[in-house]
Amino acid sequence: PDTERVMRQFRESNCGKCDYCISKRDPEIALKRWFGYDHFRKFGGEPLQENAVKAALQGQSILAIFPTGGGKSLTFQIPALMAGESVRGLTVVISPLQSLMKDQVENLEKKGIADAVYINGLLSMIERKNALERIVSGEASILYIAPESLRSKTIEKVLMGRTIVRIVIDEAHCFSAWGQDFRIEYMYIADFIRQLQAKKGVDTPIPVSCFTATAKPKVVSDIADYFRNNLGLELKLYTTDAARTNLHYTVLYRNEDEKYQTLRNLLNESDTPAIVYVTRTRTAENIAARLNRDGLQAKAFHGQMDTRVKVQAQDDFINNRVRIIVATSAFGMGVDKSDVGLVVHYEISDSLENYIQEAGRAGRDVNSDADCYVLYNDDDLNRHFILLNQTKLTLSEINQVWRAVKNLTSKRSKITISALEIARKAGWDEIRDVETKVKSAIAALENAGFIKRGMNSPCIFATSIVPRTMDEAVDKI
Structure with missing residues (x-):
């Protein structure tokens, strides 16, 4: 253990002068090598991506609030790939959505990066076995899992055999009871990290990176307090006030009888991929079916669908086999499709945070403009109050x-x-x-x-x- 600790300190330090540090510890060289970009993205002139990457390479625990489509995945993937190469370290990425994990692993594979695996209910027993073997053997340097999997004895066993260099929590607003996407399973993360450190006999706390696209001050405070109070970690905040200037917002007041015709007109006027957000699962199914009858290729997506049907619908949309997806808020977090040019909220979203997240699915290519419409009437708010009382x-x-x-x-x-x-x-x-x-x-x-x-x-x-x-x-x- 002492030899491993010393070697890790040598390999993870950066003098900036020797051949090793120049070739293996420079984040811009890693960016070019793995992702083909010459420079990190800036937001309002601020190098948010680069600062967060450098902080992670220095072993800091961070909370990064990136604009939707701001490249937060790349920000934790680069340090993870560098640690995998230098010390065969494993970065554990806790993500709330199965389809998100699958997309991110497949996107890395398209770039020729085979260092990531995911483990969730989408895998067959053989696929799961192969993924676990890749972790145990050290082939994988990034592991995507759901927060529910932290209570798995199998997951705990394979992690005990690897050097865990960082825990990444994606969609970190799920920590806060003030956030609309609160996930009770996230509250176990600190216990999991504490138990893992104790069983491994680790003296230095495992660093943590938290990422989210939208978080109001109370949510940011909840996340920071959670790690301070439970693990004694101080999260350094990286954020920006830069706005998404390529998105154009319009609110149209429409009664229920007018909404569908307005939606059809908007879809006919656009030839780009489009997302239509609704409140209820039945509405998603009905509108998707109606659009198909009217000659507009569409698929429904909601949380009550069979997992494999959901994944197929998302795959069809991502790969342009279907142009329109009609979805509840279950569709959105982590969906990485750069050419979405239209987002229509058929009913008003249940919070401003969720609206920003959902509308932000459009225009992820910052060089292209996109339109975001809300079709609003007063009954929309009544529906949300009814749903809120049902789930309280x-x-x-x-x-x-x-x-x-x-x-x-x-x-x-x-x-x-x-x-x-x-x-x-x-x-x-x-x-x-x-x-x-x-x-x-x-x-x-x-x-x-x-x-x-x-x-x-x-x-x-x-x-x-x-x-x-x-x-x-x-x-x-």
Whole structure:
């Protein structure tokens, strides 16, 4: 361990004079080598990308707020690739969306970079095994995982065998209860890092990089306080006030009967890829079907769809097999498509933060202009209040979960049980987004010191043979 520590210090320091440091520790040379760019992007004349990359190379923990389409992925990928080459280090990227992980790994592969892998529910058992083997062998220097995977014993085991050089949290606004995309699983990240450091016997804290595109002051404060209070890390803030000047915003007041015709007109006037945002899953399906009947090629995308259907819809849109995607807010974070020229909000977004995120999917090529429209009427706000009340967690519901847990643990102190089973024990049958509500209640009880949630212990039972013929079985293998 001491030899490894000394060698790592040598390899990660930069004198700026010797051949090694000039060729291996210069971020602009790395930028040109891996991504083909001569210089980092600037925002309002400020070298935000370059500053964040240099801070990471110096071992700092950072919070970077980049404009949508500002190249934040490249900002953590360059230090990760450099660390993989110099010390065979692994950078763990925690990302909230499966499709986002897949896109980023595939985008790197298109550039000839085969150093990244992702592990999530989209992979078959064989693909997952191959990804794990690449991590264990040291071939991979970037691992994308969802926050839910941090409780996996398998993930913990493979990470124990690697030098973890950095933890990257993408879409870091998911940390804050003030953010519209709050994810309760993010609150386990500090415990995971602390336990990993303890088991590895690491004296120096693993540095952290947090990235987000939009964050109001309260959200920024929540993120910084979380890491300060839980890990003793001070995050250095990198941000800019530069605006997206290539986006043009228009609000059109339309009643429900007028909205669809207005949408059709906007789509017919544009020949670029377009995103139409709606509030409800049923609306996404209906509008996509109606557009197809009217000769406009469109696909729906929402959180209630089968995962593989969602991924196929996103792939078709990214690769220009379909021009229009009609989606709820489930579509957006991390979608990297440079030629989107039109974003239409068929209904008003549920927050200004989400609107900026969603509208920012357009015009990611800063040299091209794009249009962002909102089709607004007063009923849109009423829908959001209804949805908000349906998803709100009450003290009464937390108590119901607590009683269910007490009953389940009356004869033994440790149990392995799913969120849906707890919901049934709590008497919840038809509650919107029940699994998220149970997990939120469990997190509240854990924070209050009533319970302790451990690592996940999934069990797989084979109930039938899926392939119908030997040929199908061979194809799957």
